[in-house]
Amino acid sequence: MRNYIVLLALLNVLFLSCNANQNDSKDLSGNENDGHPKLILTKKGVEEIRSHLGKLPLFDASLEKVKQEVDQEIELGIQVPIPKDYSGGYTHERHKRNFLMLQKAGVLYQILQNDKYGNYVKDMLIAYAKMYPTLPIHPKPRSYARGKLFWQCLNDSNWLVYASQGYDCIYNFLSEEERSVLENDLFKPFADYISIQNPQFFNRVHNHSTWGNAAVGMIALVMNDDALLDRALYGIKNAALASNAKDNDGGFIKNKEGKAGYFANLEEPFSPDGYYTEGPYYQRYAMYPFLIFAEALQNVKPEYEVFKFKNNVLLNSIDALLQLTDADGEFFPINDGQKGMSYYSRELVTAVDVAYTYGGNNSGLLSIAKKQQKVTLDDAGLAVALAIKEGKATPFEKKSVNLSDGSKGDEGGIGILRYGEEDLTLVFKYAAQGLSHGHYDKLSFSLFEKGEEVLQDYGLARYVNVEQKGGGNYLKENKTWAKQTIAHNTIVEDETSHFNGKYEVGSKHHSELHFYNIDNSDIQIISGKENNAYPGSKIHRTLAVIKDKEYTKPYVLDVFRVTSDQPHQFDLPYYYFGQPISMNFDVNTSSTLQTLGSKNGYQHLWLEATGLGATKTSQFTWLNNNKFYTISSNTSKQDELLFTRIGANDPNFNLRNDPGFIIRRKNVKQTVFASVIESHGTYSPVSEFSVNATSNIKEVRVIYDTEEYTVVQITNVENEVKTLIISNRDANNQTKHSLKVNNKEFSWVGPFYFK
Amino acid sequence: MRNYIVLLALLNVLFLSCNANQNDSKDLSGNENDGHPKLILTKKGVEEIRSHLGKLPLFDASLEKVKQEVDQEIELGIQVPIPKDYSGGYTHERHKRNFLMLQKAGVLYQILQNDKYGNYVKDMLIAYAKMYPTLPIHPKPRSYARGKLFWQCLNDSNWLVYASQGYDCIYNFLSEEERSVLENDLFKPFADYISIQNPQFFNRVHNHSTWGNAAVGMIALVMNDDALLDRALYGIKNAALASNAKDNDGGFIKNKEGKAGYFANLEEPFSPDGYYTEGPYYQRYAMYPFLIFAEALQNVKPEYEVFKFKNNVLLNSIDALLQLTDADGEFFPINDGQKGMSYYSRELVTAVDVAYTYGGNNSGLLSIAKKQQKVTLDDAGLAVALAIKEGKATPFEKKSVNLSDGSKGDEGGIGILRYGEEDLTLVFKYAAQGLSHGHYDKLSFSLFEKGEEVLQDYGLARYVNVEQKGGGNYLKENKTWAKQTIAHNTIVEDETSHFNGKYEVGSKHHSELHFYNIDNSDIQIISGKENNAYPGSKIHRTLAVIKDKEYTKPYVLDVFRVTSDQPHQFDLPYYYFGQPISMNFDVNTSSTLQTLGSKNGYQHLWLEATGLGATKTSQFTWLNNNKFYTISSNTSKQDELLFTRIGANDPNFNLRNDPGFIIRRKNVKQTVFASVIESHGTYSPVSEFSVNATSNIKEVRVIYDTEEYTVVQITNVENEVKTLIISNRDANNQTKHSLKVNNKEFSWVGPFYFK
Helix, strand or coil: CCCCCHHHHHHHHHHCHHHHHHHHCCCCCCHHHCCCCCCCCCHHHHHHHHHHCCCCHHHHHHHHHHHHHHHHHHHHCCCCCCCCCCCCCHHHHHHHHHHHHHHHHHHHHHHHCCHHHHHHHHHHHHHHHHHHHHCCCCCCCCCCCCCCCCCCHHHHHHHHHHHHHHHHHHHHHCCHHHHHHHHHHHHHHHHHHHCCCCHHHHCCCCHHHHHHHHHHHHHHHHHCCHHHHHHHHHCCCCCCCCCCCECCCCCECCCCCCCCCHHHHHHCCECCCCCECCCHHHHHHHHHHHHHHHHHHHHHCHHHCHHHHHHHHHHHHHHHHHHCECCCCEECCCCCCCCCCECCCHHHHHHHHHHHHHCCCCHHHHHHHHHHCCCCCCHHHHHHHHHHHCCCCCCCCCCCEEEECCCCCCCCEEEEEEECCCCEEEEEEECECCHHHCCCCCCEEEEEECCEEEECCCCCCECCCCCCCHHHCECHHHHHHHCCHHHCCCCEECCECHHHHCHHHHCCCECEEEEEEEEECCEEEEEEEECCCCCCEEEEEEEEEECCCCCCCCEEEEEEEEEEEEEEEEEEEECCCCEEEEECCCEEEEEEEEECCCCCCHHHEEEEEEEECCCCEEEEEEEECCEEEEEEEECCCCCEEEEEEECCCCCCCCCCCCEEEEEEEEEEEEEEEEEEEEEEEEECCCCCCEECCCCCEEEEEEEEECCCEEEEEEEECCCCEEEEEEECCCCCCCCEEEEEECCEEEEEECCEEEC | CCCCCHHHHHHHHHHCHHHHHHHHCCCCCCHHHCCCCCCCCCHHHHHHHHHHCCCCHHHHHHHHHHHHHHHHHHHHCCCCCCCCCCCCCHHHHHHHHHHHHHHHHHHHHHHHCCHHHHHHHHHHHHHHHHHHHHCCCCCCCCCCCCCCCCCCHHHHHHHHHHHHHHHHHHHHHCCHHHHHHHHHHHHHHHHHHHCCCCHHHHCCCCHHHHHHHHHHHHHHHHHCCHHHHHHHHHCCCCCCCCCCCECCCCCECCCCCCCCCHHHHHHCCECCCCCECCCHHHHHHHHHHHHHHHHHHHHHCHHHCHHHHHHHHHHHHHHHHHHCECCCCEECCCCCCCCCCECCCHHHHHHHHHHHHHCCCCHHHHHHHHHHCCCCCCHHHHHHHHHHHCCCCCCCCCCCEEEECCCCCCCCEEEEEEECCCCEEEEEEECECCHHHCCCCCCEEEEEECCEEEECCCCCCECCCCCCCHHHCECHHHHHHHCCHHHCCCCEECCECHHHHCHHHHCCCECEEEEEEEEECCEEEEEEEECCCCCCEEEEEEEEEECCCCCCCCEEEEEEEEEEEEEEEEEEEECCCCEEEEECCCEEEEEEEEECCCCCCHHHEEEEEEEECCCCEEEEEEEECCEEEEEEEECCCCCEEEEEEECCCCCCCCCCCCEEEEEEEEEEEEEEEEEEEEEEEEECCCCCCEECCCCCEEEEEEEEECCCEEEEEEEECCCCEEEEEEECCCCCCCCEEEEEECCEEEEEECCEEEC
């Protein structure tokens, strides 16, 4: 029933047996060919690894795992099927597995010096070399740059990045004749196809291109082909690309300044702080080709000093990526990000080992390597395993950080406020559009308690590699829901997304940091502004994580100020999880459910219940994973409080049916939404005890608001009052302020006051 | 702001100081009073415990934990507030904490021989003795039997069960005068109030009464009051109870045969296999008073031989209770059961320690005690800790079991089919009504994979001790939703619950086992019948857990046969969790949501989508916790396939918004629903690999169906065919059968054939 070419490998073995015998007796160090392996594993590295075999538990365990995996695959036999499926389908998954095997078996050949692995890599490569010249473009039509082995050049590039490593490992195991077949029938045409024949794929500044660049660059290094290397590093010269062309995610193809190649991809999407503008999920995906190629370049052409490029941006980016994880190591799902991806992924194993080895031996990285329980089977992995064996690991410091966005670091950013051992983590997005994977969610935030989401960012609408779900690719709902503003914890004006959901407009703008201050561990605070999301309107959000001795846990204060030249309706959603427990306002549920709106994502929300704001402070308490949470928000009777559920107009069940709570204020030109979000209590289903099941907050009030200052007062159930004053205009740390509110004088220095 | 009587304790100390001094110098072994403690801790036990202090890690850790807890409470000072709240409220939680402290501090006094603890217990008891005579009936009106300290006598009885133990521990620490005050002002009137003054509470066969009986019995044993003990053991003689009176859960108050007291409660609701008819959640709750009183009775009056009563039913019941848990130790939520309750609860710590000590030292129990990381601080706990220290623990064997229901074991039962290390666990309910906590779900089942629910039983609609949710008590939706048939994975005729949801009718009937066979580990099978749920209709369900070497995991085959004298509509729901992935039939979603019906639970279901059955086999695949599941069911184009979500008509957000999949067949007199449920694949968000994402099943067909036999054929994607034949009438294991279907002869012995 399935369409393999299993026999090809066998034929090749027969065909090439004379050469194979010849190779068997060849000196492994391969002096006559000088310097293979040299890419990731090096000759010197192999020697050192072999001298430590059996002595480094982490390395030995990683090796054993890979050996088991490869041995199992060798048992199954080589399968190189004619390509036909989308991701998730058989041929896709098989070719994906094959390239992983090429790399792994190559490494085993070097480390174990066992020809079984050399032959396996050789036979598989030759099977590919037989098939490749006969292949048409992949039959599945969905991509803007269709591959040959896979439906998109991106996956073909993945293949070459790994296969190059396999080839490097068995380079000296092959005869010249064999190498010539592989290079002429497979590697060179392969490299040309994903570059010259697909400039719309290769010559961009985009994670796709990074894979393409690395793929071409790595095979160039193995083949010692400087012209090809130049193409990888600096792009195709004079490639003709339409300036308005877009890829199938809606991203622009042509780079503004016409730059291309590996260095351009390193230059532009990374900020000096190492934040990658598409977000951590894609940063993780892009990291592997960035790093693996950097490692290869460093090993083969150290004169490029690639790790020092742009002030160590590669190393900074690894640190940024690790900071962009929750307590379980999972990446914050900013922009298009699939939840659950984490620093346990193979890309991050590479990243951590490279960062440790090439980035000054930061011992904190070793504790992450320990958690990963895996190292790369190369020089870097050896260094990490050795250091761990020597007891050098120290805890990796997760901290509050403010990461700039933009290649010059001047296009907004991502602020992360952490309290304690990630007891509470707040992620604030005031960044640039994030290329084609960006969402329209200026000044949105999400909240985590340890590894759990308290207020979620939806992430993407896609099931990567689940073939039943649109071939594992982006689903229609990614555009109609996940990218829309209403899918995020941020303000929506008149039921319309930021920049009207237009990529061209959004790409021109970014939010601005107003101030960021973590000097006082009792109040960590960040404030950002966005002036372009809605013409004529300015939105300004300040978020603080506050630890008050009267409360057992820290709480979040969210102050969202909106000013406009026209009256509008403003919606502020909070996507919580779990079971509503109580609310201090009346709620009406209806006997049939309608959608909240008809477009811009609103068509995907069922309106489950509607309440009217309490006179002073509206409070809503919910229970999730046995913890009690409350949001307390300043409201008036004119405000509507909406309970929603995602999932309307979703004929293929592509969306998760998660709940939401929306504060709606109609017909206002200027207003402040001030809310306290608390995690205040726990429930045990075993002891059946509720502890602190009710909020500590009695009232949240905005007692003063001008263009200059906003003053918010929080009163707790013991009638203790705290006051936050935000300087709306002047964010200078040295400015002295004084203000009289309700006959009380406040004086302070800097952009905020809290007491 | 709060209404304590903190000062009372202080006054008592002054008032009684002359006695206290006198006691301080008294011999702890208390020879002159002979034999205190004697109830749970014994004098001999205390000596042994003291001789092992510091040597048994589990015991020492348990002791240290209790010491820390009690020391903290002593720091806070004694608080004995005037009762006013429902559960979850301050006075309720405070009095609950107090009784736990009385017991724990009493134990600490004995084990650590430190007067600090003796004084704490004494002062608190005396504070209660001061208050009790002044107390009116508790102000909250909701209970059919209101208490004095709590809103219901049930909680007052909890108090006395624990307080008796505290009193026993400090008996010899008190002067005769003090004891006389406590007994006359507190214990005797307390025992009379919950018994003679509340016969509707005390004289029932019900878990409430068990607490009452144990409470009265334990204080009787401490006070050496044989008349009171007699009342506890055999009930109040000639109590006048209306024969139709009900409690506020809708349960009958008067026992059919007029039996009452501890032994009647032990006799009737337990089957000989130790299954408690209300289900494991309440069995767990009832176990503590059953066991703690049994222990006390065994220690003080061994002549009753309580552990041998009804063929060791108490010990059997502990084993049954442990079998009624999933891989995480959580009880199956049969009938009214709150999810998450588990063998980590304090009641089960007692149960395990008692079962080990008084039930023949079953070493499997020790491995559960190890997981609990806790032992009781008494003779039984010492024995367990000692045995664990000596390395005697062996794994506790979870197995397939068939537990009969009914005091004679002839009222149906609960069958549990387990595969592997609880890789798949199927719970089939063909039991009796289960008293007032029973649900109308004849022949329902639920399915677990390790500790995860695959097809859920909803459990109850209640948030125990969460005061915001109706005082932590049963919610209206427990009756309108959770008890209704449509809330369960079983058949519903004409949108009406079994027995029309009438307790009086349901209580008269029970289902019947047809057969149960686990001889072959490749097919474990159970079959049950229900002839009374719907007048004129008979329903018959057979469930099998099948391990086929062609599949990586076992699957479930569900064959539900319905025959009726009139045409009806039949709905068969499956309450899955997670995300729909694919279906092989067309589905229509609508732009507004309606409820599925208007009563019998249907008013709580939103109808999210409707499909029409595929011609042969309808398949629905979903993803939950990174596992792929598929249900494949025989359908015709006349069948409707409904996707629902719980939560309509739920103005207080009391229900969980879980999804459901319902197969609806209209206007049929006789039909068979045959479905395969598979857990067939996995997804990793870290590697982004899908493994076996699609079903192994191609077709499920009923190829023959008569009153005698039902034949189901399963064809897998490799076109391999398996056949299950069920003998619908004759369940005899020796009967020889032969049957010709589609020109094929089948011959076999016993009630089923599978090949």
